[in-house]
Amino acid sequence: MSAEAGHGASVRIEACGKTFVDGTRALEPATLDIARGETLVLLGPSGCGKTTMLRIIAGLEAPDPGGRVLFDSKDMTAVPIERRNVGMVFQSYALFPNMTVADNIGYGLKIRGMPDKERAARVAELVALTNISGLENRRIDQLSGGQRQRVALARAVAIRPGILLLDEPLTALDAALRDRLRGELNRLLRALGITTIYVTHDQSEAMELGDRVVVMQKGTIAQIGTPREIYFTPRSRFVAEFIGAANIVEAAIEDGHLVLPGGRQPVHCDGDMSAAVAMIRPETIRVAAAKDASLSGTIDSVSFIGDRQRLVVSGASNRLLTVDAPNTVQARPGERIGLSISPDAVRLLPPEY
Known part of the structure; x- marks a missing residue:
């Protein structure tokens, strides 16, 4: 020192x-x-x-x-x-x-x-x-x-x-x-x-x-x-x-869930909320088996970025989420994939945004 x-x-x-x-x-x-x-x-x-x-x-x-x-x-x-x-x-x-x-x-x-x-x-x-x-x-x-x-x-x-x-x-x-x-x-x-x-x-x-x-x-x-x-x-x-990669999702809220094209995602929210803008970091999303997944979608693209791979996943006709997954995950464009997100990983942003 x-x-x-x-x-x-x-x-x-x-x-x-x-x-x-x-x-x-x-x-x-x-x-x-x-x-x-x-x-x-x-x-x-x-x-x-x-x-x-x-x-x-x-x-x-x-x-x-x-x-x-x-x-x-x-x-x-x-x-x-x-x-x-x-x-x-x-x-x-x-x-x-x-x-x-x-x-x-x-x-x-x-x-x-x-x-x-x-x-x-x-x-x-x-x-x-x-x-x-x-x-x-x-x-x-x-x-x-x-x-x-x-x-x-x-x-x-x-x-x-x-x-x-x-x-x-x-x-x-x-x-x-x-x-x-x-x-x-x-x-x-x-x-x-x-x-x-x-x-x-x-x-x-x-x-x-x-x-x-x-x-x-x-x-x-x-x-x-x-x-x-x-x-x-x-x-x-x-x-x-501005700080890092982020999924910004605008969605309705029903019974404590964000209603997304690929499914319903549990969130922590006030009981009277009916809609929200949410942030989800790509690295907090986990690839999951169908029985454990809260969301599902189709892989649009896979990009190798060194210590991980970045997946763009769409649900229905809309882009759903960007996902950072380990390189050990087998992922190919066009495949269906299940995703799991902890409610703690979903950040609801103030309504004025």
Whole structure:
């Protein structure tokens, strides 16, 4: 465990909205509390307001009148970015090409007047922590994308910031490298213990890195929760469909059952409900023998997706469900299939959706 563990500031954004000079409303007034040492992920599509919120926290944008930003209960709204003690990593990394790796990492320490010996020790500590030993004297243009990402992170945390802000730092990398570095970044954030706010449009990054995830939609907060809460208990159709694969089913309810083209599915619901929009995750549906099946249908297609296969199953003339089944299940297009779904796996969404 690094000596940094447990280092971090609490953050509160209070009624922070953002309207640009051309009248564009980028962010509706939002209030959000982030605990010391927490990794909070701001997740959403392009234009949802997540980067605007990050920039307000950093001090790169001012909130609309009435909004406040507090670090450890201290009002920082009017404090410039250089006095907020935040570290930042951008998608472009913004490294200095004319400096070595070591000089890049130690740059913030140098301008703060840290003595050479102490600065060298801090750089060495971070080089080891980020697994870039041996690269200290290389120029930035001699590094791979993954190595540059590590240097940018080391530079951001060198000054021991109270808050680390990351704006889509893995987006520019290829898929395989992105997956590997996501795991490394998760390890580093846990070891450092710095309060971290991470912006991404990638749901996999959000699920793996976040203690909590804030799903944003059109400048508003759609839902806040742990990755498990967001995935299994979405509060809206937007969240359900944005986070992972989801079957969204609109159906009548009769005697505690969803009436579907392939049968009747038991659900937990209020007694007076007559219709609902339901979400069912593909991996929660089980292929079952006819005697154990609550639904049945015809396999339209089978797609191999690595550790499982994805079946599209239709009932009557309508598409019924997408099902993720083990590769051991024998499934061919045109065959009849039985399906079983636990009532606990059916999430009824609010009626306004």
